[in-house]
Amino acid sequence: MPQYLFPNGRCATIVSSPAVSPTPEVADARSVALKNPVGRLLGTWQRLAPLPGGKWLFSRLLGWVAPYTGSIGARVESLEPGHVRVSLRDRRAVRQHLGSIHAVALVNLAEVTSGLAMLSAVGSTARGIVTALRIEYRKKARGTLLAESRVSPSPVLEPVDAEVTATITDAAGDIVAVATITWRLAPL
Secondary structure, three states: OEEOOOOOOOEOOOOOOOOOOOOOHHHHHHHHHHOOOHHHHHHHHHHHHHOOHHHHHHHHHHHHHOHHEEEOOOOEEEEOOEEEEEEEOOHHHHHHHOOOHHHHHHHHHHHHHHHHHHHHHHHHEEEEEEEEEEEOOOOOOOEEEEEEEOOOOOOOOOOOOEEEEEEEOOOOOOOEEEEEEEEEEEEE
């Protein structure tokens, strides 16, 4: 049997099990999971969210998977198929020179919110990419913001464009910005 020598001089025997070929159903499920990690995304959320610091950890993992999205440091507050809420703290890293949250940080927040809602609604049977984005700024963005998006789940049987709205509000509940994001969806 093969052995592994650790740097501290200890030795371990590596025991392996005989190779087992996955059934076609398992192989198909693995293939879909690799193409679209939405199933893992929801499962990871369900495992981490109830834990102390779990929402923070999930949000950091999301930022690691999508680095530009992670640059604003948004935090996923709730996630279920077709509905998501994401918060953004007002801090120097996301402000512009006039002291309010930068317009592009708001676009980034809206895009990640719509994306999580859309992809969690269609599940692991489709993939999506943004093809258009419109945003209307209604008020200076100051303080902690909350972005929310809701999508009705529907199966994707052929390529289709779907519009998703993300509404960003401030701590007083006033609407700061409303974004409409067009997603091109295609079945896997």
